[in-house]
Amino acid sequence: MVGHEEMGAAQLCCSHGLPLKYFCETDQLDVCAECIAGGLHRDHPYLNMEEACKKRKQQEQVCIPLQRSISLPPSFNTGHITSLEQTVQRQDSMREKHKIEVYDFSGERLALTLCVTSGRAGAEADIFALNQLFFRLGFVNRIVRDPTGEGFKRELLAFRGWVESRGSCISCCFVVLMAHGRPGILIGSDGTTVNLEQLFQAMDNQNCPALQGKPKIFLIQACRGEQEDPGIMYTTDALSHLSKVLPTHTDSLFIYSSQEGYVSYRSETEGSILIQRLVTVFLKGFCEFHILELLTKVIREVSDINIPTRNQQQRKSTPLVQYTLRKLLYLKPSGMAA
Structure with a gap:
């Protein structure tokens, strides 16, 4: 346990990258706020560091005379006495477990951006913003403009070959698909369509062995229907090891710009609402938060926006995130300090 007077030193949680401000009494570990709020220790009793240090000193005062005693009364319960060595060993064990629960990002990061710009004013602003993000995150990004329906498949297969x-040095791939669309399909620059599921399958664990067990992120900026959401008024009251057999569809993350059946919104000058908010949130928080935390903030910010339409009405939009990730995914480039 880190002493309260030592908290000035940057002691960070190896799972969440946040300061270790609490002490889990169940596991005898220093933990961060996220560990307590939604992590492995959320149901465990805990103390803040100052309280934990006081309790430790009180226990040490009891432990010292007991260690000098030759024998203890049969009724004496020694279960609460944990040596410093045992505590350190348990911390090391838990931290090693946490490492297993985080995707390894020490290898290469590759991205593919397929964007129909024809008839989609503002698309170039999205390409520019995403390219900035990929550069900061250490991704090598391939950009293909105006793919046809068949071109989406051809370019994705070429990317898979790349x-x-x-080989196995790849840590992650990020595929961005931007076009007009309908439920389950994208519309290429020539008006022909491509099935989204075919694109997803091309990169799954069965069809892309180099990415088996590694995160595959798909960002889809396209309409998924013609419905529009006017919003509603409301009132409020005052982790396990990798299996020997890997399922086909694990380790994927899908980010849709709208719910199924609904339109997506894009400014003709500033770009798509989802892309612009996502880039802003990721650039500010990728050193501190894992990707699902970042996406939760993206969804909140997008859903808070009142979107004006041409007939002066307002609409709402809600991105959709679906995933089969088995570990925490941090986008922080390897070696970068928090």
Whole structure:
């Protein structure tokens, strides 16, 4: 346990990258706020560091004379006495477990951006913003403008070949698909369509061995229908090891710009609402938060926006995130300090 007077030193949680401000009494570990709020220790009793240090000193005062005694009364319960060595060993064990629960990002990061710009004013602003994000996150990003319906498949298969040619050194791939769309499909620059599921399957664990067990992120900026959401008025009251057999569809993350059946919104000058908010949130928080925390903030910010339409009405939009990730995913480039 880190002493309260030592908290000035940057002691950070290895799972969440946040300061270790609490002490879990169940596991005898220093933990951060996220560990307590929604992590492995959320149901465990805990103390803040100052309280924990006081309790430790009180226990040490009891432990010292007991260690000098030759024998203890049969009724004496020694279960609460934990040596410093045992505590350190338990901390090391838990931290090692936490490492297993975080995706390894020490290898290469590859991205593919397929964007129909024809008839989609503002698309270039999205490409520019995403390219800035990928640069900061250490991704090598391939950009293809105005793919046809068949071109989406062809370019994605070429990207998969590029990934496979680099072998097992790949840590993650990020695929961005931007176009007009309908439920389950994208519309290419030539008006022909491509099935989204076919694109997803091309990169799954079965079809892309180089990415088996590694995170595959898909960001889809496209309409998924013609419905619009006017919003509603409301009132409020005052982790396990990798299996020997890996399922086909694990380790994927899908980010849709709208709910199924609904339109997506894009400014003709500033770009898409989702893309612009996502880039802003990720650039501010990628050193501190894992990707699902970042996306939760993106969803909140997008859903708070009142979107004006041409007939002066307002609409709402809610991105959709679906995932089969098995570990925490941090986008922080390897070696970068928090």
